[in-house]
Amino acid sequence: MPEMNTDFRHLLASDNASGVHPEVMAKLAEINRGHAPGYGADALTEAALERFAQLFGERSETLLLFNGTGANVLALKGMLRSHESVLCSELAHLLVDECGAPEHFVGCKLTPVPAPNGKLTRDAIEARLAAGHSGGVHRNRPRVLSLSQATERGTLYSLGELRAFGELARKQGLLVHLDGARIANAAVALDASFAELVEWVDVLSFGGTKNGLMMAEALVILNPDLQQAYPYLRKQGMQLASKHRYLAAQFLAYFDNQLWRRNAANANAMARRLGQGLAAIDGVMLSEPVDVNLVFAQLPNAWLEDIQRLTPCLALRGETRTEVRLVTSFDTSPADIDAFVDAVARLAAER
Numbered sequence: 001m002p003e004m005n006t007d008f009r010h011l012l013a014s015d016n017a018s019g020v021h022p023e024v025m026a027k028l029a030e031i032n033r034g035h036a037p038g039y040g041a042d043a044l045t046e047a048a049l050e051r052f053a054q055l056f057g058e059r060s061e062t063l064l065l066f067n068g069t070g071a072n073v074l075a076l077k078g079m080l081r082s083h084e085s086v087l088c089s090e091l092a093h094l095l096v097d098e099c100g101a102p103e104h105f106v107g108c109k110l111t112p113v114p115a116p117n118g119k120l121t122r123d124a125i126e127a128r129l130a131a132g133h134s135g136g137v138h139r140n141r142p143r144v145l146s147l148s149q150a151t152e153r154g155t156l157y158s159l160g161e162l163r164a165f166g167e168l169a170r171k172q173g174l175l176v177h178l179d180g181a182r183i184a185n186a187a188v189a190l191d192a193s194f195a196e197l198v199e200w201v202d203v204l205s206f207g208g209t210k211n212g213l214m215m216a217e218a219l220v221i222l223n224p225d226l227q228q229a230y231p232y233l234r235k236q237g238m239q240l241a242s243k244h245r246y247l248a249a250q251f252l253a254y255f256d257n258q259l260w261r262r263n264a265a266n267a268n269a270m271a272r273r274l275g276q277g278l279a280a281i282d283g284v285m286l287s288e289p290v291d292v293n294l295v296f297a298q299l300p301n302a303w304l305e306d307i308q309r310l311t312p313c314l315a316l317r318g319e320t321r322t323e324v325r326l327v328t329s330f331d332t333s334p335a336d337i338d339a340f341v342d343a344v345a346r347l348a349a350e351r
């Protein structure tokens with residue numbers, strides 16, 4: 001499968017640019033027969049939810065959804081009242097890349113906290129909490145701490161850091177939301193189970209689409225006190241699929257034979273290969289260590305047009321240098337990476 005991508009123009013554009021894993025497609029084809037009850041009352045859904053319960057514990061409750069913004073919005077909707085606020089990184093997807101959906105649909109305030117490499121720190125959160133304490137009814141009350149794992153900069157929270165955030169949250173009366181759009185990549189990189197990653201989490205947005213599924217995400221509600229409202233919020237929030245078994249089947253394929261792990265391991269390994277290859281080229285510097293499937297590289301502005309011809313990618317232009325974000329996927333191959341790195345090396349040599 002991987003070689004077919006070598007000429008793909010969008011090779012490193014995004015993990016949303018990759019396709020659906022063939023095992024997921026095969027599963028969809030296999031179950032695509034006959035009729036079954038809608039809205040999640042079918043046997044495939046029961047089986048998929050059982051897998052989630054095995055991974056996250058019998059006290060967890062999972063709802064299958066269509067997309068990541070929906071997962072984040074619903075997560076927050078069930079955790080907050082309108083006078084309460086969410087503390088999140090200044091780079092958080094839910095703050096900057098969801099077109100204000102949380103503010104619109106939840107009706108709450110999002111409070112950005114400095115996080116230059118995507119990671120919140122205890123000090124920054126404590127400073128933000130302290131700054132808000134004196135305002136009385138004039139200030140929103142912080143209620144949720146939202147973390148992304150992996151972060152939008154491809155960085156990771158260690159299990160120790162997650163524990164420290166969890167303890168801080170309990171002490172301060174905050175609930176913890178985890179945006180796990182790339183939780184599979186994080187679990188592989190940290191060699192941790194999903195359960196370990198959410199030990200201190202109340203509600204998890206569990207990503208699937210970026211790691212080989214087709215429009216399939218989940219909300220895992222780990223705090224039993226919050227669970228009752230979510231099925232209603234999902235329907236009200238337009239995230240309840242009528243032909244729900246087609247979401248469920250994808251997760252069955254995902255958990256069968258560790259597809260999630262194989263996909264994330266490949267994406268992470270290809271990002272490492274890409275990072276190493278690029279770092280060896282004169283004129284290129286990596287902005288962050290490469291832990292998951294995101295590579296942030298700085299290069300001269302003059303190269304950008306040629307890079308974008310090789311693969312469109314997010315680019316942040318500075319005065320003389322541009323930072324590009326390159327993203328690997330479950331089907332990125334060593335040959336893809338080597339061809340891209342060679343092309344960049346040629347670019348460097350020509351200048």
Ligand SMILES: Cc1ncc(COP(=O)(O)O)c(C=O)c1O
Binds near residue numbers: 067151179181209
């Ligand atoms: C950190 C993070 N959270 C959530 C999402 C989900 O977004 P979408 O609504 O596009 O599925 C993304 C996708 O880019 C993401 O990077």
